[in-house]
Amino acid sequence: MINKPLISHLKKVVFISFGCLLLSFGTKANNISISNISITSQDIDEETAVIEFDLSWSNSWKVAFGPSNWDAAWIFAKYRENEGDWKHCTLSYVNGTGIADGHQVPSNANISSALDFTDIDNYSNGVFLYSANELTQSSNNANYSNVGLKWDYGYNGVDINNAIEIKVFAIEMVYVPEGTYVLGANYSGGENFFTSVLSIDGENKSFSLTTKNGLTANVNASFPKGYQAFYCMKYEITQGQYCDFLNTCSSPNNRYKSSFSGDRFRYNLSITGDDYSSSNPHVACNFLSWADIATYLDWAALRPMTEMEYEKACRGFESTSVIGNFPWGTRELKDGTADAEATDYVLTSTDETETVTDATFDATKGNALCSYTYGNLEGPIRVGAFAAQTNNTSKATAGASYFGILELAGNIKERVIDAITAGETFDGTHGDGTIGSGGLYMDLPSWPGSTGDPGIGNRGGSFIQKDTKLLTTDRSDMVVAESRINVHGGRGVRTAP
Numbered sequence: 001m002i003n004k005p006l007i008s009h010l011k012k013v014v015f016i017s018f019g020c021l022l023l024s025f026g027t028k029a030n031n032i033s034i035s036n037i038s039i040t041s042q043d044i045d046e047e048t049a050v051i052e053f054d055l056s057w058s059n060s061w062k063v064a065f066g067p068s069n070w071d072a073a074w075i076f077a078k079y080r081e082n083e084g085d086w087k088h089c090t091l092s093y094v095n096g097t098g099i100a101d102g103h104q105v106p107s108n109a110n111i112s113s114a115l116d117f118t119d120i121d122n123y124s125n126g127v128f129l130y131s132a133n134e135l136t137q138s139s140n141n142a143n144y145s146n147v148g149l150k151w152d153y154g155y156n157g158v159d160i161n162n163a164i165e166i167k168v169f170a171i172e173m174v175y176v177p178e179g180t181y182v183l184g185a186n187y188s189g190g191e192n193f194f195t196s197v198l199s200i201d202g203e204n205k206s207f208s209l210t211t212k213n214g215l216t217a218n219v220n221a222s223f224p225k226g227y228q229a230f231y232c233m234k235y236e237i238t239q240g241q242y243c244d245f246l247n248t249c250s251s252p253n254n255r256y257k258s259s260f261s262g263d264r265f266r267y268n269l270s271i272t273g274d275d276y277s278s279s280n281p282h283v284a285c286n287f288l289s290w291a292d293i294a295t296y297l298d299w300a301a302l303r304p305m306t307e308m309e310y311e312k313a314c315r316g317f318e319s320t321s322v323i324g325n326f327p328w329g330t331r332e333l334k335d336g337t338a339d340a341e342a343t344d345y346v347l348t349s350t351d352e353t354e355t356v357t358d359a360t361f362d363a364t365k366g367n368a369l370c371s372y373t374y375g376n377l378e379g380p381i382r383v384g385a386f387a388a389q390t391n392n393t394s395k396a397t398a399g400a401s402y403f404g405i406l407e408l409a410g411n412i413k414e415r416v417i418d419a420i421t422a423g424e425t426f427d428g429t430h431g432d433g434t435i436g437s438g439g440l441y442m443d444l445p446s447w448p449g450s451t452g453d454p455g456i457g458n459r460g461g462s463f464i465q466k467d468t469k470l471l472t473t474d475r476s477d478m479v480v481a482e483s484r485i486n487v488h489g490g491r492g493v494r495t496a497p
């Protein structure tokens with residue numbers, strides 16, 4: 001946990017019967033912050049209550065041109081009773097529009113959610129919140145007061161006479177709209193990519209894919225293809241976010257541990273008692289195995305991204321003329337072009353303002369961390385570091401994709417679902433906020449397993465790989481990669497409600 005928790009004892013202030021010890025959570029890494037958390041509008045008979053808080057972040061946007069998209073916060077909550085295991089808060093769902101679901105929606109916001117499961121009633125495991133109005137990026141431009149999520153604590157079996165703690169989590173996401181896009185490549189270079197250049201013009205249909213190294217496979221109608229709208233994490237999972245996760249999995253009956261602590265390639269997690277922290281909370285979290293990422297995404301009620309969604313998230317609605325490019329839409333990187341050595345980046349600081357200096361800054365060229373630009377940085381850098389550069393002027397210089405998603409190229413690898421080997425099994429089921437208690441911990445049957453299981457691979461390259469690995473269509477690293485090593489990390493997505 002990065003920020004000092006805000007602790008308030010509301011038992012006598014708000015509810016006589018609701019013994020609350022409340023914790024607020026924020027993650028500086030991506031600048032999103034939750035504050036002033038409280039419980040309001042408790043309905044004793046219905047056994048529901050509203051978890052209220054303020055939410056803010058920087059450089060939010062909503063545009064009706066170009067990518068015609070917005071960024072959003074994916075918000076979910078965890079609770080525990082009498083210092084027991086942390087559990088996922090089940091939220092009320094009626095039609096997913098926020099107000100009808102019983103949530104409090106600020107006038108400048110939209111809230112939307114999906115019907116995640118039906119049992120006694122209909123429920124969701126989290127909500128998306130984004131601007132109701134068009135919004136231009138600037139510092140602290142996303143401010144939402146008195147957001148409220150209606151929690152069905154009765155369904156969760158909560159005894160309100162217990163001491164109850166609540167943590168609210170928010171993850172910055174980017175909306176990738178529905179629409180046809182082009183998958184694959186037809187250029188002569190490159191090590192491996194989909195040579196079956198296809199217009200992906202529908203979601204619930206199958207496609208036949210062929211790779212340059214001669215593999216052919218079908219993807220089923222249920223395999224997420226990127227045609228349908230989805231939300232993608234704006235940044236790679238950070239070390240701070242990973243600590244947030246670990247710190248709700250530390251009780252004896254629900255333990256999930258990092259494999260080691262100490263400082264390696266800027267991975268620097270340490271544990272005091274049961275509490276993890278990182279000296280680099282704003283830096284992308286490396287040393288994540290597939291099991292680590294899958295368990296994190298199950299816990300956060302997200303899911304892995306497929307490699308087809310990766311290409312859509314990078315390329316957007318650009319035509320085939322940009323095939324063979326980086327995610328920002330050109331083939332130019334820093335002071336060179338693909339396959340050309342570039343000058344090295346130098347770190348400016350090592351706190352939440354961390355970015356890199358670039359003596360050869362070129363406002364027309366892309367920025368990304370790979371072996372050609374890495375120098376002696378010792379590991380991955382802060383997520384969003386290029387966007388935070390003072391001389392950043394464009395999607396390319398920010399290292400952003402067509403939709404504004406950062407570091408899809410370089411920094412650490414993007415763990416994705418392999419369409420060739422999992423195209424007939426992975427169905428895009430979302431994590432449900434609850435992890436298992438042993439073995440793989442992640443417990444979703446359609447997700448690839450942990451050891452020797454095909455179905456996962458890497459996209460986008462990393463800080464120690466050559467720049468051509470960062471090209472949108474490159475799939476030369478689509479190998480099963482389970483281990484915790486210095487370049488392994490990732491991010492999650494969620495099908496849009």
Ligand SMILES: [Ca+2]
Nearest residue numbers: 407408410412
């Ligand atoms: Ca990356």
Ligand SMILES: [Ca+2]
Nearest residue numbers: 298432434435
């Ligand atoms: Ca689960």
